[in-house]
Amino acid sequence: MKILVYNRKNSEVWTSAVRKAFPDADVRHWVEEECHDWLADYAVIWQPPASFFLQQTQLKAVFNQGVGVDSLVNLGSLPVDLPVFKLRGVGMEEYMSDYVTYGLLHFYRDFDLYRQQQSDVLWQQHNIDQKSDWTVGILGMGVIGKAVAKAVSALGFPVIGWSRTEKQIEGVESVSGDEGLEHLLKHSRVLVSLLPSTPATRKLLNQKTLEKLPRDSVLINGGRGDVIDMEALQQVLESGHMRGAMLDVFEVEPLDKNHPLWKNSRVIITPHIAAPTPIEQALEQIVADVAGIEQGEMPPAIDKSLGY
Ligand code: GLV
8 A cells, every 4th residue: 555645844744653553555755756656545645736636646535634625625636536534533623622712711701801901010800701691603513613612511601503504412502504603693702713714614704794793702713714804803803893812723824924913912813723633643543544445435525515
């Protein structure tokens, strides 16, 4: 079995981890010039260039080293009939739950105000709200969204979850469609986006939708950056309609050094660290998936027309 590995930033680590996980396979790091005559059966990749699929024409399946598959689906050269598998959980749901919980508690317990007060050398106490007044609306209820819903619900916050198809999740008000979105926006003090980047989600959070949130609401984005119209977000923050935001992902990463949000004291910016891939756990899933494929049992592949 021949396996190719590609990861622009972290190739050595991934290649040696794949070698360890597949001790009987011939594993190589993809370098375009060196692989013309070396066509692999499987690929374990992250953000390859378009030429990868033009060259690698014998692949049986592709494994994405993360959850979001936008960089593959948007390539243009990805063959329509080539099965693509994304990571399903593998511990990233726990990382994301921690990230969202941090952001939620930051705003709910007024740490944004206390940070500002500290820089103003001001001793002033604020009352603690009822958790029931801080409904958390989660956009995207896949493996990660469900885990986040469970975590914040366990803390006592009401949760509404929006997904393309309605899900039954204990303790979560599950909604879908335009009406469901409208309902969620109207009631969410904290809006959490865990949406993938697809034609249906791009700029979904714009002036019109953000203004539907209650006054003083906050946004946490751990999904993909292009779901948010950043100018609209800045406007609703400036107008005082929204209180703050915690953003981990951006349409262009790294976020431009001159972007005004860097200096906005009501915004927490993190460099796409909410839920990194735990490589060993990811490879356990990939090894099991390859074994399934070899035995004629296809694991759940992504739907390229939906983009996730
Ligand atoms: C990270 O952004 C991922 O898609 O796994």
